[in-house]
Amino acid sequence: MTHPPTFADPEIAGLLRENKQRLLDDWSREVALCLRGSLEPEEIREDLAELLQAMIAAMDEGADETTTGELRALLEELSRRRARQDFRPSETATSVFAIKDVVRALLGPAPAYETLERFFGFSRFVDELALITYDSYVNAREQVIIDQAEQLLELSTPVVKLWEGVVAVPLVGTLDSARTQVVMEKMLQTLVETGSEYAVIDITGVSAVDTQVAQHLIKTVAAARLMGAECVISGIRPQIAHTIVTLGIEFSDIVTKASLADALAYALRRSGVEIVRLPEETQ
Template sequence: MTVQDDTSRRHIQELLRDNGERILDRWIQISNQPLRGRAVESDARTELQEIYQTFLRSLDDQDAAVELRGLLAELSRSRARQGFTPTETAMAVFGLKEAVYELVEADGGVEALRGFVWLSRTIDGLGLYTFEAFATAREKIIADQTEQLLELSTPVVKLWEGIVAVPLVGTLDSARTQVVMEKLLQTLVDTGSEYAVIDITGVPAVDTQVAQHLLKTVMAARLMGASCVISGIRPQIAHTIVTLGIEFGDIVTKATLADALAHALRQNGVELAGSKQTRVAIRAQEA
């Protein structure tokens, strides 16, 4: 850094310190403008004031520079959770450059202009970091929401004493298979069930990949000592399975969930009596 550059840098830093309130007021106004009232001004002032003070210290202190990045990352996470766009979030940083430029323009000095060039590069770097932090935070939010949806879309329900069921709806992929396995195995442990019904009535199609995922789930349940029945094998799916040459081996398959439950009940020592409409279950020894 030349003596001239150092002089310009000190000059712009003096402008930032001596006109802090003026710059902060203008910065808040610029950053809030694209938000159209979706941010509370008092909250924005508190947030940006802390960033501004840390920014001033970071120009000469490396530890403060690390702290500043932490504040910007938290700003990005907060804006991402509130549903702001990357542009709106980045403007919270780039707006500082516009606010400072108005002050530099009023100063009109050569040293101020040269110092602003250096400061502009610094703010650009912080703006890009904020944008990247926002993208990372948004991806994390989406991943968490996807995981929550997977858990909601793969319930494990208790059908009978010793019998649980997993009604699957939609496409079965690797991520969802993992969730199904974990919830099914945990439910088997919690309930002490010995039979599990995996119902695929709501699965639109079964290909080789889906079949492999089903087999993995069945094998995982078997390792826990539970027998599995796959139900919901519609004619179209049965035709596809045969055409693809998919082998389920010794796994019991049934056309409907009712048939699978009846099979599991019989295996559990329960006989079914009465019409198909009533399906009254009584234990064999009590018949």
């Protein structure tokens, strides 16, 4: 919902303005009740006073896009603040809904049919306002999830140095395109920074590989080769090897080793380091 809610009824706006204090008292009490005392009454009152003022402005004569926009911004801000204070979205929405009861009480026991019609219009307006708080709550939550996913992405891709000139990237978990992309960039950057000529991508902890991920791996190896480094992929589990072959992915010119140890041994041998076991008498 992008457009701000519109509802112009100067008469109800006037009614609200006249009974502002009583409204605020009743509304705050209702909201305090539904939030079960987890917020200070003064804080609730302050929030609601602001909100009521903005609602009156948005319904009054001369209401335009600025006043409705302000109301919307206020609701979004309120929802975000409540979300941070760990309130559920329904609690925030109920706070807004509570004004219906309060206004209904203002109209007396037997309002005229015309007044009731007006009240229904107002009620719809309040519904829209409550929906705004719900929407912005969801948006705020989604932002949190996106941020966390990004942090997780960076956390989960360490590049470790195994030997002078040999770095390793142990991959754990599920590989998706975004993650493979991050791994690829980080690994290539490390190759430049450390001047390493060999990189080992260890996928022992990877549960599944699809065509896209395999494509990314192949691209990473090609990019490393362009930069003057060699990539070895190690720890391909039997199921994954099976998948890769079944999918018909060409891995032929990429060096693959069964374990990280084999890959390290290969990289060392290629860079001219030989590992020998000392004769027993010298130990």
